[in-house]
Every structure is written in C-alpha cells, then in structure tokens.
Amino acid sequence: MCGIVGYTGRANAAPILLDGLKKLEYRGYDSAGVAVINNKKLFVSKTAGRISALCEKTDNGENFPGFTGIGHTRWATHGNPTVENAHPHVSNDGKFSIVHNGIIENAEEIKTDFLSNDSFYSQTDTEVAVKLISKFYNNDVITAIKIACKEMTGTFAFGILCTDLPDKILATAQGSPLVAVKGETGCWIASDI
Numbered sequence: 001m002c003g004i005v006g007y008t009g010r011a012n013a014a015p016i017l018l019d020g021l022k023k024l025e026y027r028g029y030d031s032a033g034v035a036v037i038n039n040k041k042l043f044v045s046k047t048a049g050r051i052s053a054l055c056e057k058t059d060n061g062e063n064f065p066g067f068t069g070i071g072h073t074r075w076a077t078h079g080n081p082t083v084e085n086a087h088p089h090v091s092n093d094g095k096f097s098i099v100h101n102g103i104i105e106n107a108e109e110i111k112t113d114f115l116s117n118d119s120f121y122s123q124t125d126t127e128v129a130v131k132l133i134s135k136f137y138n139n140d141v142i143t144a145i146k147i148a149c150k151e152m153t154g155t156f157a158f159g160i161l162c163t164d165l166p167d168k169i170l171a172t173a174q175g176s177p178l179v180a181v182k183g184e185t186g187c188w189i190a191s192d193i
C-alpha cells in the first residue's frame with residue numbers, strides 16, 4: 001500500500017507534502033518523491049530510500065518552492081525500487097506529472113495499442129498512465145484524464161499535475177482509497193484521512 005498526498009494553496013507545498021508523506025509511512029514503502037509546479041514548470045525530487053533522504057535533498061522542502069504539488073511513497077509492483085521507477089512520473093513534454101497507488105493491469109497492451117512510438121525511462125505501469133493522459137490531451141485536462149482512465153483496467157488512485165493548470169491538483173480513483181479536502185488555506189488529497 002503506497003501513499004499519495006497533494007496540496008495546492010497559499011503555503012509552500014513541499015514542506016506540507018513531506019509532512020503528509022511522513023504521516024503515511026505506516027503504510028510501508030520502498031521509495032518516495034515529490035513534484036511541484038513553479039512558474040508553470042515541473043520540478044521533481046525522488047529517492048530510492050527513506051523520506052528523510054528526500055527531506056535532506058530539499059532542505060525539508062524549503063529549497064523546493066511552489067504552491068502546488070504532489071508526493072508519493074511507493075510500494076513497487078512494476079519494476080525495482082529505483083530512483084527511475086519512483087514516483088512522481090512525468091510526460092515527455094514535461095507538462096504532466098502523476099503519482100499512482102495501485103496496479104494498471106493492461107499497461108503492456110496500452111503501450112502496444114497507443115504508445116508504440118514512445119520510449120520509456122522506467123519499468124512502471126504509472127509512466128504508461130501519464131503518457132496516455134498526455135497523448136489524449138488537447139487543451140482539456142479533465143477530458144484527457146477521463147478518456148485515459150476508460151482505457152485502463154485494474155485499480156488506481158491518481159494525483160496529477162498539469163503545468164497548464166498551475167494552481168490545481170487533479171485526482172481520480174478506481175478501487176484505491178483517496179480523500180479530497182477543501183480548507184480555508186488550501187486543498188489536499190491523500191490516501192488516508
């Protein structure tokens with residue numbers, strides 16, 4: 001069971017994401033990562049180790065600025081616990097980033113049917129998901145996610161960032177837990193309340 005967190009609001013996202021990931025540590029994990037949007041660009045930091053390593057890399061999130069972000073603790077199902085396989089994963093054009101809990105059962109079929117011209121940097125089903133969403137993107141993020149999700153079988157909860165919507169977290173779930181909360185200072189998603 002992995003952990004997903006997401007935040008968008010008035011505060012710097014990375015410290016909130018790291019704090020959230022620590023709260024989800026009890027679920028178990030083998031690697032971790034965060035992504036934020038800053039100036040309409042994605043920035044990703046990942047580790048094949050513990051969340052503490054991620055905290056060190058980013059100075060507890062302080063040197064990783066951006067008001068919108070997603071974070072992940074991974075429990076590998078597709079590929080070893082390496083930095084390349086750690087989430088968040090990113091589309092070729094650098095527009096989309098995704099964290100995923102679950103298993104996309106038909107990832108290999110999707111590669112053959114829709115993504116035969118793409119090259120893949122990881123062994124994960126999740127990289128397939130972000131590239132599929134990116135493939136269906138035509139200036140309407142929600143529609144792209146909906147079409148992509150219809151093609152995927154299995155279980156998933158996704159937290160998604162798109163640089164064209166720099167102050168939004170997009171999220172969807174099928175058979176994996178995900179909560180979404182709107183508060184006075186921001187909005188959150190997480191695998192657990």
Ligand code: GLU
Binds near residue numbers: 001102
């Ligand atoms: N299937 C994905 C992977 O292996 C996500 C696993 C998880 O839920 O952490 O990367």
